[in-house]
Amino acid sequence: MKFNNRNVFISSSVKIGNNVRIGDSTVIYDNVVLEDNVTICNDCVIGEPRNEYYSDVNYQNPPTIIGKNSMIRSHSIIYANSTFGEGFSTGHRVTIRENSKFGKFCRIGTASDIQGHVEFGDYCWLHSNVHIGQKSTIGNFVFIYPYVVFTNDPHPPSNICVGPKIGDFSQVAVGTVVLPGVQIGRHCLIGAQSLVGKDVEDYQLVAGNPAKVLKDVRDLRSRETGKSHYPWPYTFDRGMPWDDIGFEKWKNDNGYIND
Amino acid sequence: MKFNNRNVFISSSVKIGNNVRIGDSTVIYDNVVLEDNVTICNDCVIGEPRNEYYSDVNYQNPPTIIGKNSMIRSHSIIYANSTFGEGFSTGHRVTIRENSKFGKFCRIGTASDIQGHVEFGDYCWLHSNVHIGQKSTIGNFVFIYPYVVFTNDPHPPSNICVGPKIGDFSQVAVGTVVLPGVQIGRHCLIGAQSLVGKDVEDYQLVAGNPAKVLKDVRDLRSRETGKSHYPWPYTFDRGMPWDDIGFEKWKNDNGYIND
Amino acid sequence: MKFNNRNVFISSSVKIGNNVRIGDSTVIYDNVVLEDNVTICNDCVIGEPRNEYYSDVNYQNPPTIIGKNSMIRSHSIIYANSTFGEGFSTGHRVTIRENSKFGKFCRIGTASDIQGHVEFGDYCWLHSNVHIGQKSTIGNFVFIYPYVVFTNDPHPPSNICVGPKIGDFSQVAVGTVVLPGVQIGRHCLIGAQSLVGKDVEDYQLVAGNPAKVLKDVRDLRSRETGKSHYPWPYTFDRGMPWDDIGFEKWKNDNGYIND
Numbered sequence: 001m002k003f004n005n006r007n008v009f010i011s012s013s014v015k016i017g018n019n020v021r022i023g024d025s026t027v028i029y030d031n032v033v034l035e036d037n038v039t040i041c042n043d044c045v046i047g048e049p050r051n052e053y054y055s056d057v058n059y060q061n062p063p064t065i066i067g068k069n070s071m072i073r074s075h076s077i078i079y080a081n082s083t084f085g086e087g088f089s090t091g092h093r094v095t096i097r098e099n100s101k102f103g104k105f106c107r108i109g110t111a112s113d114i115q116g117h118v119e120f121g122d123y124c125w126l127h128s129n130v131h132i133g134q135k136s137t138i139g140n141f142v143f144i145y146p147y148v149v150f151t152n153d154p155h156p157p158s159n160i161c162v163g164p165k166i167g168d169f170s171q172v173a174v175g176t177v178v179l180p181g182v183q184i185g186r187h188c189l190i191g192a193q194s195l196v197g198k199d200v201e202d203y204q205l206v207a208g209n210p211a212k213v214l215k216d217v218r219d220l221r222s223r224e225t226g227k228s229h230y231p232w233p234y235t236f237d238r239g240m241p242w243d244d245i246g247f248e249k250w251k252n253d254n255g256y257i258n259d
Numbered sequence: 260m261k262f263n264n265r266n267v268f269i270s271s272s273v274k275i276g277n278n279v280r281i282g283d284s285t286v287i288y289d290n291v292v293l294e295d296n297v298t299i300c301n302d303c304v305i306g307e308p309r310n311e312y313y314s315d316v317n318y319q320n321p322p323t324i325i326g327k328n329s330m331i332r333s334h335s336i337i338y339a340n341s342t343f344g345e346g347f348s349t350g351h352r353v354t355i356r357e358n359s360k361f362g363k364f365c366r367i368g369t370a371s372d373i374q375g376h377v378e379f380g381d382y383c384w385l386h387s388n389v390h391i392g393q394k395s396t397i398g399n400f401v402f403i404y405p406y407v408v409f410t411n412d413p414h415p416p417s418n419i420c421v422g423p424k425i426g427d428f429s430q431v432a433v434g435t436v437v438l439p440g441v442q443i444g445r446h447c448l449i450g451a452q453s454l455v456g457k458d459v460e461d462y463q464l465v466a467g468n469p470a471k472v473l474k475d476v477r478d479l480r481s482r483e484t485g486k487s488h489y490p491w492p493y494t495f496d497r498g499m500p501w502d503d504i505g506f507e508k509w510k511n512d513n514g515y516i517n518d
Numbered sequence: 519m520k521f522n523n524r525n526v527f528i529s530s531s532v533k534i535g536n537n538v539r540i541g542d543s544t545v546i547y548d549n550v551v552l553e554d555n556v557t558i559c560n561d562c563v564i565g566e567p568r569n570e571y572y573s574d575v576n577y578q579n580p581p582t583i584i585g586k587n588s589m590i591r592s593h594s595i596i597y598a599n600s601t602f603g604e605g606f607s608t609g610h611r612v613t614i615r616e617n618s619k620f621g622k623f624c625r626i627g628t629a630s631d632i633q634g635h636v637e638f639g640d641y642c643w644l645h646s647n648v649h650i651g652q653k654s655t656i657g658n659f660v661f662i663y664p665y666v667v668f669t670n671d672p673h674p675p676s677n678i679c680v681g682p683k684i685g686d687f688s689q690v691a692v693g694t695v696v697l698p699g700v701q702i703g704r705h706c707l708i709g710a711q712s713l714v715g716k717d718v719e720d721y722q723l724v725a726g727n728p729a730k731v732l733k734d735v736r737d738l739r740s741r742e743t744g745k746s747h748y749p750w751p752y753t754f755d756r757g758m759p760w761d762d763i764g765f766e767k768w769k770n771d772n773g774y775i776n777d
Contacts, residue, residue, distance in 0.1 A: 077592065
């Protein structure tokens with residue numbers, strides 16, 4: 001049904017690997033690299049030129065690299081000068097601005113808006129409609145739920161831009177706002193619709209407006225099992241690199257020995 | 260001005276009723292049924308294949324049925340295997356994933372994101388940018404305002420998926436988050452920007468973060484009239500099936516005798 | 519790279535100034551005016567007909583005027599019967615409904631949703647994903663941050679529509695909801711994720727759910743400098759008309775003598 005090569009426009013400088021599929025009405029601009037087995041669905045724009053394009057007649061589009069086995073769903077816009085590790089995937093209508101760096105196996109949900117100048121580790125999963133402001137730094141295995149916003153201007157409007165930083169394995173639940181420069185540790189759980197204005201230590205559950213520390217996530221008790229679901233890597237492995245060997249073995253083999 | 264049949268691609272298996280209009284650059288995939296008087300505007304995708312399409316060479320697209328007199332506005336994406344009752348309408352850039360079932364005369368606002376595996380009754384009105392997680396169940400005459408999110412994972416990340424359930428005639432105001440598995444009764448009013456973590460009885464006004472019961476909606480008093488606007492069907496009839504006969508008569512004729 | 523005139527469709531009644539660029543797959547409907555040096559990027563719809571088009575065979579599209587030096591980024595939809603002053607710009611996938619009036623040098627971020635029947639002054643900057651309900655009135659130099667919602671129905675659902683009104687130089691931080699009919703003064707700062715249900719006097723900092731007055735913005739102290747960043751026009755001039763002469767001189771020359 002799909003991939004009929006209708007209205008596809010690809011710059012002659014694009015490098016295309018083996019078994020790449022490109023959907024109808026998609027445009028791919030200069031100096032994009034699509035590695036093997038990449039799928040770009042319909043109506044996407046890949047390598048969108050930076051703003052300088054509109055004013056600089058000598059503008060050269062910087063490279064954009066989409067790693068192998070990636071899937072970009074329809075109507076997404078990815079600006080030039082970004083790098084995406086293997087197994088990257090998006091929902092529909094994602095916007096990713098310039099100078100974004102994603103590790104391996106990241107997923108970005110429908111309508112999410114990555115403002116550029118950001119860095120993500122591996123296996124970060126963003127759900128729908130997440131907004132990541134410039135200068136944010138996100139570790140590995142970080143999950144961010146719908147309508148979360150990472151901000152960066154402490155005194156709006158100003159020219160200061162200090163994004164949040166968030167550590168490995170942390171979870172940010174739906175509707176939460178993380179204020180400029182806030183540092184969130186590893187294995188944290190930020191409750192739904194929180195306003196996070198202070199740094200958060202490792203393993204803390206915080207929630208509320210303004211957000212307060214409630215307890216250590218390891219002390220959360222499930223009503224069903226009486227045990228804590230956290231640290232979650234011991235209890236959740238779908239799509240994770242430890243899904244066949246378990247987190248206990250994986251962490252020792254992969255430098256996460258203290259997690 | 261519109262409907263000039265430019266760049267329209269329609270699968271040969273699509274069934275098209277009388278007086279159907281299809282906008283430019285729209286794609287309609289296998290096994291979609293468009294009933295009489297349906298309008299699909301520009302740049303839409305109808306019957307988007309499910310994820311299995313990308314991996315299964317024998318994939319067959321399940322049917323998608325758009326009821327008569329429906330209007331799908333531009334840039335919307337509707338996945339296969341959903342059913343929409345008559346008089347369905349959407350704003351622009353709506354996403355509706357697979358296995359969604361809508362009753363009659365539902366309206367979904369611009370940029371709303373229906374995650375699939377959901378069921379709506381009749382006359383549900385969703386405003387812009389509403390996010391409905393999988394396994395949500397919504398009754399009849401439910402109105403949901405912008406940036407409301409229905410969630411479904413009680414211990415993120417997990418493989419548990421328990422959506423909220425909301426009863427007939429209830430209203431969920433702007434920016435509210437409904438937590439996994441929460442059951443909201445009939446004729447409720449959920450205030451703006453609430454975080455709803457507990458079940459809500461019929462006719463309750465709840466609000467706040469976390470949400471608390473404030474009063475019975477029938478005890479709300481308008482500053483202008485001194486009377487309660489609720490239950491709202493007695494005071495609002497625009498677009499409702501009781502708009503010519505009044506709710507009192509309609510409810511007795513239609514099985515809502517206790518409302 | 520861009521502006522190759524592929525699949526561009528322009529009504530014969532459109533008036534196009536000098537040095538106008540129109541991106542691929544863009545549609546421009548009847549009676550749009552594009553003044554000099556306007557750029558409309560790919561996949562846009564300009565002059566989208568109002569709903570009456572679908573039912574009225576004699577429908578005439580009202581005029582839509584895009585001021586000189588404006589930039590509309592890709593996938594945006596602008597309805598007919600709106601006016602945009604010079605230097606207007608948008609991000610991607612913006613929706614602007616009918617009867618919207620914007621002054622000079624306004625900027626609307628990606629995915630923002632302007633519901634129409636609204637009026638903005640000059641130099642208003644809206645970030646991504648801002649939702650402005652009908653009948654809102656926004657002054658000059660007003661900055662609105664992501665996921666802010668302006669609402670207008672005090673007793674949902676009703677036929678009453680009273681939008682908020684917000685004065686010159688005010689700032690509304692991320693995730694805030696402004697309730698129907700609320701009047702916000704000049705030079706206010708509304709904190710992140712606030713629920714604003716009461717009118718706000720000039721120069722007030724308000725925040726919280728529900729929002730409360732915290733202090734005069736002039737009494738806010740920067741941890742770095744010990745001084746207040748507010749009124750911000752004295753300390754921020756990027757893109758502002760006082761960027762070469764300073765706010766002190768500019769305000770006396772331009773009728774803002776008391777600011």
